[in-house]
Structures are given as C-alpha cells and as structure tokens.
Amino acid sequence: MAVHKRRKITIVAVNGHAAGFGMMMQLPYDYHFVCQRARLIFPFVLRGIALEGLLTYFLPKLIGLARDKAIFLSGGTFSPECPLLQGLYHELFLNEKTFSHTWHLLRSWQLTPVKLQLLILRVY
Numbered sequence: 514m515a516v517h518k519r520r521k522i523t524i525v526a527v528n529g530h531a532a533g534f535g536m537m538m539q540l541p542y543d544y545h546f547v548c549q550r551a552r553l554i555f556p557f558v559l560r561g562i563a564l565e566g567l568l569t570y571f572l573p574k575l576i577g578l579a580r581d582k583a584i585f586l587s588g589g590t591f592s593p594e595c596p597l598l599q600g601l602y603h604e605l606f607l608n609e610k611t612f613s614h615t616w617h618l619l620r621s622w623q624l625t626p627v628k629l630q631l632l633i634l635r636v637y
Contacts, residue, residue: 540571
C-alpha cells in the first residue's frame with residue numbers, strides 16, 4: 514500500500530514470468546508494462562491459499578470484478594494478451610525490449626508537467 518500512497522508516479526515493467534507475489538506486487542503501481550512472452554500465474558486457489566489484501570483491493574478496480582473472479586477461480590497461467598487481463602497493462606511490448614520501450618516513454622513524459630500528470634492520475 515505504501516507504493517499506492519506515494520505522491521510520485523510509479524511504474525512497473527514485467528519482462529518475464531510473474532506468479533503469486535510477483536503478480537500481487539505490481540498492482541498498486543500507476544503504470545503497468547509487460548513483455549509479450551511473459552506468463553502471469555495466479556496459483557492461489559490451486560494451493561488452497563486465501564487471497565491477500567492487495568489482490569482483492571486492486572485487481573477488481575483494474576480489470577473488473579467478474580474477470581477478477583474468473584482469473585482466481587481458474588488458478589491458471591495467462592498470457593498478457595488474454596481477454597481476462599484486458600485493462601491491467603497499459604502497453605504490451607514485443608520480445609525483451611520492455612525496459613528500453615519503458616525508458617523511451619519515460620523520456621517523452623518528461624515534457625509533461627509533473628503536477629498535470631499527478632492530477633490526471635488522481636482523477637482516475
């Protein structure tokens with residue numbers, strides 16, 4: 514939750530597989546980027562683990578409650594292009610260029626005033 518309460522813009526880029534805790538930790542960030550070859554795993558139900566606060570609070574807000582339930586009850590492995598994850602990632606990058614593309618976007622965002630960016634984030 515500390516990441517979510519920051520007054521600065523936060524960004525996460527997934528360049529490989531993310532399972533369980535790795536999926537949970539990326540949810541509070543403002544911007545999400547992912548590599549096309551990434552695999553996103555929600556194994557909680559299959560292991561008999563109760564969902565934790567970050568997952569139950571942020572994921573329904575990002576993708577909707579119906580898709581959230583479908584993901585968790587399946588306990589499956591998903592690709593970033595999966596329709597159930599639509600709305601979670603702002604951009605999908607090919608291959609291993611996730612970091613360089615994210616860095617390029619950050620450089621272009623430097624032209625936008627920070628106060629305006631923060632205002633836009635807090636409205637949504």
